[in-house]
Amino acid sequence: GCEGMRLSVKELWPKRLVAWGYAVLVVDSFTTRNIQDTCQTTLPDRVFDAYGALNFLSKQNFVDIRRVALMGFSAGGTATLEGTKIEGNEQLMDHKFRAAVAYYPVCAASQGDATVPILILSGDRDNWSQAERCRQRLARLSDTGPPIELNIYKGTYHDFDAPEFKVGRRVLGHIEKYNPDAAEKSIRSVRLFLRKYLSN
Structure with missing residues (x-):
């Protein structure tokens, strides 16, 4: 998110994903750039950080590079959508993500299809990352692109x-x-989504 690496992203989600059987690489776009907060300023180009991480993972012998998902939260979720949009930077990269999960991103209502299946999770009272913009994007999807699931x-x-x-x-x-009921439902959705798109 724009406030940097919060505890649940740095520790809770990685532990959860590892318990499900996944290897996890957490990418910090801020610390190495001496950035504290980007909530009122521009973000660094985090899409390239994501693909740099994917390139790094491609060199690890314990990673099946054909089965890597991209996951982001808030501004990181927005970067996730940017990194998997049609005619985006993804087309320039040697390695591609297989799927993507975006928690409460800012959706570009004018975008349509993506390059991979995407799960978007959003709250209906979130006035920072409005779910309606994601609904508008889904209304623009073609019948031939990868599925985009939206849970509100x-x-x-x-x-x-x-x-x-x-x-x-x-x-x-x-x-x-925090909303424990929504959190639990979203966690179950993420687990099913990853199992569906990252399994053999």
């Missing part, structure tokens, strides 16, 4: 999967608040 959780705000926001807080006019 009622009564749910930004960062709904992050237990560190149990109390909830307001950031730049936006509410970030």
Whole structure:
């Protein structure tokens, strides 16, 4: 996200994914660039960070490079969508992702198809990453592109999967608040989605 690497992204999600049998590489686009916060400024080009990570993974003998998913949260989710859009930078890369998961991204309503199957998870009360823009994107999909699944959780705000926001807080006019029910449902959806698209 634009505030940097939160605890649930750095520790909780990797532990969960490893328990499911996946290898995990967490990419920090901020620390090496001495960036603290990009919520009110521009982000670095994180799409190239994602493909740099994929290139790194291609050199690891324990990784099946044909079965790697890209996953991001908030601004990282937006970068996930940017990295898998038709006619984006993906076409220039030697290695490709197999699937993508984007938690509460800002969807580009004018975009249509993607290069890989995508799971988007969003809250209907999230006014930072509005689910309606994702609905608009899905309305533009062709019948021939990879599927894009959109799960919208009622009564749910930004960062709904992050237990560190149990109390909830307001950031730049936006509410970030954990929702255990939505979190659990989304986690089950992610597990099924990855199993479906990363299995042999």
